[in-house]
Amino acid sequence: MSANDDIENLLAETPTRTMPDDDRRRISDAIRAADGGRQRRRWWSRTIPAWQAAAACLAVCLITWSAARLRDGLSDHRPPPMPNAADKNEQAKDLTAFVSIDRPLFGRRHRSAYRTSIANWQPINTN
Amino acid sequence: MSRHDRTRGSRWADFLDENHPRLTAYALALTGNMDDARDLIQDVLVRLVEQARTVRDEVPFVMRCLRNLAIDRRRAARTRPTHTGVDDLAACGAAAFIDTNLTDPARRASADRVKQALECLPSDRREVIVLKIYANLTFRDIATILDRPIGTVTSTYARGLDELRAIYIRELKHVC
Numbered sequence: 001m002s003a004n005d006d007i008e009n010l011l012a013e014t015p016t017r018t019m020p021d022d023d024r025r026r027i028s029d030a031i032r033a034a035d036g037g038r039q040r041r042r043w044w045s046r047t048i049p050a051w052q053a054a055a056a057c058l059a060v061c062l063i064t065w066s067a068a069r070l071r072d073g074l075s076d077h078r079p080p081p082m083p084n085a086a087d088k089n090e091q092a093k094d095l096t097a098f099v100s101i102d103r104p105l106f107g108r109r110h111r112s113a114y115r116t117s118i119a120n121w122q123p124i125n126t127n
Numbered sequence: 128m129s130r131h132d133r134t135r136g137s138r139w140a141d142f143l144d145e146n147h148p149r150l151t152a153y154a155l156a157l158t159g160n161m162d163d164a165r166d167l168i169q170d171v172l173v174r175l176v177e178q179a180r181t182v183r184d185e186v187p188f189v190m191r192c193l194r195n196l197a198i199d200r201r202r203a204a205r206t207r208p209t210h211t212g213v214d215d216l217a218a219c220g221a222a223a224f225i226d227t228n229l230t231d232p233a234r235r236a237s238a239d240r241v242k243q244a245l246e247c248l249p250s251d252r253r254e255v256i257v258l259k260i261y262a263n264l265t266f267r268d269i270a271t272i273l274d275r276p277i278g279t280v281t282s283t284y285a286r287g288l289d290e291l292r293a294i295y296i297r298e299l300k301h302v303c
Contacts, residue, residue: 004288015226028140
């Protein structure tokens with residue numbers, strides 16, 4: 001037993017003031033209110049239900065698929081082969097063109113390109 | 128309870144429920160009255176919630192926050208800015224955390240003497256005693272809170288107790 005034990009015991013046995021319950025409740029309410037405000041401000045940190053996450057993923061997939069389908073559809077507009085053009089095809093099968101489509105998609109520049117044969121192409125008669 | 132959970136307000140409210148006696152004792156030692164002590168505790172905990180702080184050792188961290196905020200407020204309350212340290216807390220803090228409103232006359236007299244003895248102590252020694260005995264912290268935690276070496280804290284505590292015993296005995300002889 002050290003020399004300070006007696007005074008330590010005396011101090012420990014001396015009662016201290018406690019915070020009134022009303023004050024404690026008020027502080028707890030303030031803490032919870034602050035937490036509510038923080039979560040409202042930082043909406044991205046909140047936990048979201050699984051169905052909302054699934055719906056968001058589905059929406060993104062649908063938009064991506066639609067955009068891809070639209071882009072692929074544009075590249076299919078090739079001119080049909082001309083009748084009686086078999087000989088010309090044989091002669092000009094090396095005639096290919098590099099087609100590049102540059103158009104905006106969702107606010108960004110989207111570039112789609114493909115190589116196509118122009119062996120069957122003919123001048124358009126505008127007369 | 129995980130550290131992440133402490134970022135939630137309800138968890139800090141639970142922290143208050145668990146630790147309010149020690150928080151109140153130290154806040155009273157820092158401020159000197161219950162109103163300011165309550166405001167101090169509320170401000171610290173609300174700030175921790177708003178900043179979504181993740182804290183490993185909550186009690187020492189909150190105690191340190193209480194101390195820093197109390198010093199900031201006393202600095203701000205001054206008409207001209209000067210360096211304010213723990214010595215300035217002595218004038219107001221004293222031993223307001225000691226409960227002297229007791230029905231038993233003998234216990235009330237003893238509490239009065241302890242309170243007076245604590246008020247006579249230098250503030251740095253009183254602060255270490257409050258943190259050790261009434262906040263029930265380890266010397267390591269106290270050293271962290273006060274930003275002092277642990278050896279300094281233990282020697283300050285021992286000197287404080289020696290001095291406190293001498294003052295208490297002197298008061299006892301004076302009364303008798």
